[in-house]
Amino acid sequence: MRTVTDTAYALAASVTDPELPMLTLEDLGVLRDVRESGGEVVVTITPTYSGCPAMATMRDDLVHRLTDAGYAARVEVSLSPAWSSDWISERGRQALRQHGLSAPGPAPRSGGPIPLTLMPTARAVDCPRCGSAHTELTSEYGATACKALYRCADCLEPFEHVKEI
Amino acid sequence: MSHSTPDPNDEHGSVYDGLLGTDTSQWAFGTDFEDPLAGVDTTVPDGLDAGELAAHCLQLGDDALVMSHRLSEWCSNAPDLEEDIALANIALDLLGQARLLLARAATADPSVVPTLPEGSPVPVEDALAFFREAVDFRNVRLVEVPNGDFGHTVARLLLFATVRLAAFERHTAHRDPVLAAIAAKGVKELTYHRDYAGRWFLTLAQGTEESRRRLVGGLTAVWPLYAELARAYSVDETVGPEVDVVLDQILAVSGVERPEVAPMAGTGHTEALSRMLAEMQVVARAHPRGLW
Numbered sequence: 001m002r003t004v005t006d007t008a009y010a011l012a013a014s015v016t017d018p019e020l021p022m023l024t025l026e027d028l029g030v031l032r033d034v035r036e037s038g039g040e041v042v043v044t045i046t047p048t049y050s051g052c053p054a055m056a057t058m059r060d061d062l063v064h065r066l067t068d069a070g071y072a073a074r075v076e077v078s079l080s081p082a083w084s085s086d087w088i089s090e091r092g093r094q095a096l097r098q099h100g101l102s103a104p105g106p107a108p109r110s111g112g113p114i115p116l117t118l119m120p121t122a123r124a125v126d127c128p129r130c131g132s133a134h135t136e137l138t139s140e141y142g143a144t145a146c147k148a149l150y151r152c153a154d155c156l157e158p159f160e161h162v163k164e165i
Numbered sequence: 166m167s168h169s170t171p172d173p174n175d176e177h178g179s180v181y182d183g184l185l186g187t188d189t190s191q192w193a194f195g196t197d198f199e200d201p202l203a204g205v206d207t208t209v210p211d212g213l214d215a216g217e218l219a220a221h222c223l224q225l226g227d228d229a230l231v232m233s234h235r236l237s238e239w240c241s242n243a244p245d246l247e248e249d250i251a252l253a254n255i256a257l258d259l260l261g262q263a264r265l266l267l268a269r270a271a272t273a274d275p276s277v278v279p280t281l282p283e284g285s286p287v288p289v290e291d292a293l294a295f296f297r298e299a300v301d302f303r304n305v306r307l308v309e310v311p312n313g314d315f316g317h318t319v320a321r322l323l324l325f326a327t328v329r330l331a332a333f334e335r336h337t338a339h340r341d342p343v344l345a346a347i348a349a350k351g352v353k354e355l356t357y358h359r360d361y362a363g364r365w366f367l368t369l370a371q372g373t374e375e376s377r378r379r380l381v382g383g384l385t386a387v388w389p390l391y392a393e394l395a396r397a398y399s400v401d402e403t404v405g406p407e408v409d410v411v412l413d414q415i416l417a418v419s420g421v422e423r424p425e426v427a428p429m430a431g432t433g434h435t436e437a438l439s440r441m442l443a444e445m446q447v448v449a450r451a452h453p454r455g456l457w
Contacts, residue, residue, distance in 0.1 A: 044204065050350050051261025056199050076204020079265070079346035082353060114330065114352070114413055117360045118367055118418065140361060141251035145258060148248070165353040 008041040008071055009034040015065050019144045020055040020162075022095040025058060029087025032078045041066055041073045046083045049145040049165075085146075085164050100128050102150065102161040125161050127152035179364050182393055200288065202262050202343070207272035210340055218341055219274035220303070223293070224397065226266030227245035227304035230294055231438070232325055233259035234445055235312055244315050251361060255322070258354040265347045267293040273341075286455040299439045306429065307390035309438040316369055316376070317383030323362035323415065330355040331408050332398040362413050370419035385424040392428040 012034050014028035025031040025045065031155040043062050047055050057142040059075040085104035088096075093103035099135035102125050108114075120137045130152060131133055138149040154162065177434055209215045236256035243249035271278045271289035278289050279296040287295070307325060331354060336348035369380035399405055416423060 042204070047261070047350070049258055049266055049354060050347070051257040054256070057202075059199055062169055075199075075204060077200075079202075079205060080303070080342065080349065082350040094353065104187060108356075114334065114356050116363055116414060118363050118415070120364075122358070139247035139251060140357060141247070141254040144301070145254050163357075165357075 004041075004071075005034060006038050007067060007069075008036070008043075008073075011065050011071075012036045012041075012043050012062055015061045015072050017060070018054045018061070020096070020101075020146075022099040022101075023088070025062070027092030027095065029089065029092075030083060031059070039072060040117055042073045042076055043073060044076045044078045046078045050081050052145060054144075061144055068161045083165070085162060088162070096162060097128050098133045100157075101147075102126065102128050102159060104162045106163045121148075123161070123164070127155060127157055128159055129157040130155040181451060192428075200268070201290065202268050202272060205343060205346075207269070207343055209273050210342070213340055215273045215285070219270040219277050222266045222270035222273065222344060223277060224303040226263045226270060226293070227302045228308050228325075228329070228397075229259040229266065229303045230263035231302070231441070232308040233257075233263060234441060235308065236318070236322070238312055239318065248315070252318070255358050256363065258351075258358070262347065262351050262354070263294070264290050265350075266344075269341075269343050269347065269426055272343075282453050285453050287453065291449065295446045296453070298356070299434055299442050302434065302438060302442075304434075304438075305390065305394045306388060306435055307394045309435060309441060310387070310390065311437050311441075313386060314379055315365075316379035316381075317386055319362055319369060320364040320380060320383040321387045322358065323366050324406050324412075325386060326355050326359040326362055327411050328394055328398045328404070328408050330359050331404045331411075332400045335400050337406065359411075366415055366421075367419045370421050381421060381424075384421065387424060388424040389429040393432075 013024055015025050017023045017025060017028050017030075020028065020154050028048070030045045030048060031043070032046050033042075035042050035044075043066070044129075045055070045058055045062070055077075056107060063073050084107045088104065088106045098104045105123055105125075121140065124133065126133050127133045127150075132154040134153040135150050135154055136153055139152050140148045140163070142149045142160050146162055146165075148163050149158065150161050151158045209218060233256045236259070237251050239249060239252040239256075241249065243252055251383060267290035268288075271293060275289075278292050281287055281292055281296060330352065333348040333351045337345055337352060341344040367378065369376040369397060371377070395405060395408065412423075
């Protein structure tokens with residue numbers, strides 16, 4: 001039997017990211033918990049970046065989706081552990097590629113002083129259009145905090161790469 | 166033809182009425198601000214002084230806020246579109262850090278928050294950002310001096326991100342779990358900021374005679390403010406040596422010497438902060454109840 005929490009989780013998990021609409025909040029890894037508390041559904045999400053402007057929209061979209069289904073809903077924030085691009089699901093990575101974005105590689109390890117990187121970040125980035133590994137970084141920063149800009153040197157397609165954090 | 170000012174409290178008064186139906190959540194200055202620490206346990210742990218914790222969070226938050234504002238002044242003015250976007254992204258990261266840190270300061274010690282008119286919807290972090298005088302800001306002077314050219318911005322950002330990253334790495338083990346969590350997020354962001362500034366530092370230093378002249382000029386201009394920055398972030402005795410190693414690495418590969426200029430005398434703020442705040446705060450201060 002499906003519990004209230006199961007049903008509410010399925011609803012919350014179906015909400016998509018406002019800036020990466022091919023990803024659900026679950027696939028992006030920002031949906032941390034859905035629980036029932038005092039007759040209310042409490043959804044916990046975590047920001048990707050400290051200044052992520054999509055947080056308010058995510059909260060509103062979650063509340064709307066659950067309210068429309070008849071739940072009283074509230075959204076809470078969880079800061080720890082900090083979001084990592086490693087939390088993007090395999091389904092999410094496929095969705096990114098299908099939409100012309102390059103999925104992140106493994107996030108840098110933590111522990112010890114963080115090494116300075118003066119050369120362009122070394123990543124194995126394949127062109128999501130033609131599959132070529134012959135790609136070059138245009139900028140470490142893109143239209144949203146979570147993406148870098150790349151260009152394929154073979155098919156010349158410019159594309160976005162979701163950054164490793 | 167003149168228009169009367171719509172009264173948002175009047176059912177028939179606002180031209181925006183009906184635009185959103187009963188959904189007020191998308192209203193930019195609506196009635197329901199989200200709390201960046203909603204659901205986070207903000208109890209100050211035993212053995213920590215709430216006032217000192219709040220003061221430290223204010224310092225870290227004010228540095229991020231003021232630096233963010235200076236970087237955002239590059240919007241539409243940077244040397245090219247990629248750098249415009251990069252500087253805006255870094256500003257956004259720092260604004261996010263500022264918001265969390267100011268909210269943490271307010272929950273640790275509510276007495277730091279300025280008093281606003283009763284019924285004002287302004288959340289605590291905005292009250293701290295927009296309703297304090299320059300004298301109450303705890304930021305270092307390095308972040309408040311006006312932007313020079315791109316070389317100046319790269320030099321300032323390199324010093325700031327290097328020192329802040331080293332301090333934030335240590336704060337990931339802070340006894341306050343909220344500050345520790347904010348620091349852990351910030352470390353990931355500051356790593357990108359430091360690399361960005363470091364790469365441009367090297368590129369400008371080893372670029373043309375003109376780019377090198379501007380970079381060295383920028384570094385020399387901000388260097389008198391470096392000692393104060395280093396002091397403010399020396400959360401333990403290991404920060405300074407670690408920062409020196411990183412800076413020496415960049416300076417060596419860039420072929421640039423540490424400037425031989427004396428630290429700027431005095432404490433507190435320069436006139437530049439008041440001018441910056443006047444612009445940053447004017448709209449919020451004109452509408453402390455969030456209505457116009």
